[in-house]
Amino acid sequence: GLRGLARLLGRAAQRWGRLPQRAASVVGAVAAVLLVLVLVNDVVLRRAVAVVDSAFSSRNDLDFPGVEQPDAAGRSGSPQSLVAWESLGREGRRFVSTGPTADELAVVAGAAAVAPVRVYVGVESAGTAEERAELALAELERTGAFERSVLAVVTTTGSGWVNAAAVDSLELLHGGDTAVVATQYSYLPSGLSFLLDLPRVEEEGRVLLDTISAHVESLPEEDRPRLLVYGESLGARGSEHAFTTLADIRAHTDGVVWAGPPHSNDLWRSLVERRDPGTPEVAPVYASGLVARFSADADGLTQPPTPWIEPRVVYLQHPSDPVVWWSPDLVLTRPDWLEEPRGQDVLPTMTWYPVVTFWQVTVDMTNSKTVPDGHGHNYDDVVLDAWVAVAAPQGWTDADTERVRAVLEAHGS
Known part of the structure; x- marks a missing residue:
């Protein structure tokens, strides 16, 4: 049974990982549970997800304070919209009913400011990823x-969250001459x-990006909008999954910002593993920073001081940020970021221990948003700088940039 499997895996951990017997027993138990979950994923786990998803669905109907249905035609959920207001969900209704005001946009863009377009399709607006993407495309055309x-x-x-700071920053950067589209896929x-x-x-990430980019590429080149991609945390996992290589990104977008990417992201991990010799895992440089750059702050976006061609990533x-560095490998393997000098906001005394470090980082993930901006899983203070690096107007x-930052701070983004 499960206990026997745990003992077998524990002995393997003791032999190959050279762990003490007690630690190896813990590793064996954890590994056995994970293995069973993988094996039953298509049956038990999928049903369990459906039950849990349903349990959280009631929160989808509860609005945040101050959220009201928009009147502007450029917003999903408005009277002119193809998407019903009630179907947008809690996060979608907040997304389409908020944003910089006309006066705030005018501070940056002057008389040229226009009302931004915000398109959102909820999990209750259409039944599949393909149907939600097609509905989002129709909304984009309508607006x-x-x-x-x-x-x-x-x-x-x-549950459909969009970081307000990321969207507000982009809209202020371009004086409202923007459209942002997002979809919900879960409760x-x-x-x-x-x-x-x-x-x-x-x-969801792959289907939405494929649908929108295919339409943009069908337009005459001179009539295409600049197509940008944003994903944060789990959203970074979803949108990165639409691409296989940096060349693929460059072929289908005009710039990408991914904040707090999970360690399991395939493309991110491949770039970090193939980083330039001598650069650390927490601040890697890949191919002299020619296309993609990794940064914790505004200054990091200027490094290395070598050419950075467009489209930029x-x-x-x-x-x-424990979300970036958490991995099952921590159970038995010391990562480079704990071999190399510690990052700028990591205690120099932090040390890797088999099993212990895995659980330490796991617990840290639950508190990663409760720390100040510029640390942990909070990127609101640097997302504007990222957009400026990727998609600044001529x-x-x-x-x-400082004028936009002042507006964002006054706006509360």
Whole structure:
């Protein structure tokens, strides 16, 4: 049974990992449970996910304070929308009913400011990823989104959350001449989605991006909006899954920002593993920073001081973000980031121990959003700088960036 499997795996851990007997027993028990979960995934686990998903569905109907149905035609859920207001879900209704005001946009763009387009399709708006993507495409066409200078595709986290700071920053950066589209694929909180239901976010991210990018590429080149991609945390996992290589990203987008990517992201991990010799895992440099850069702050985006060609890819990652560094490998393997000098906001005394470090980082993930900006899993203070690096309008200056930052702080983004 499960106990026998645990003993067998424990003995293997003791032999190959050279662990003390007690530690090897713990490793064996954990490994046995994980193995059983993998083996029954298609039967028991899938049913369990459906039950848990249903249990969280009631929260989808509860609105945040101050959320009201928009009147503007450029918003999903408005009277003119193809998507019913009630179907958008809790996070979707907040997304389409908020954002910079006309006066705030005018502070940056002057008289040229226009009302941004925000398109959202909820999990109750359409039944499958394909149907949600097609509905989102129809909404984008209805709102004139493909006539804007910038179109951003956002892959949400868990229950449909979109980071307001990321969207507000982009809209202020371009004076409202933007369209942002996102879809919801689950009722589950992000942590549960990550642990139990990764295939759903991967499918959602791939299908939405494929659908939107195919339409953009069907337009005359001179009439295409600048196509940008954003994903944070689980959303970074979903939207990165739409691409296989940096060349693939460059072929189908005009710039990408991924914040707090989970360690399991295939493309992120392959770039970090093949980083330039001598650069650390927490702040890697890949191919002299020619296409993709990894940064914890605004200054890091300027490094290395070598050419950075467009389209550009940015990974925002803090050394202290447990979401980025958590991996099952921590159970038995010391990672490079604990072999090398510690990152700027990691205690120099932090040390790797078999099993212990895995659980330490696991527990840290539950508190990763309760720390100040610039640390842990909080990237609101640097996302504007990332957008400036990836998609600044022509002639943009540092003074313009500070003006936007002041508006964001006053707005509360």
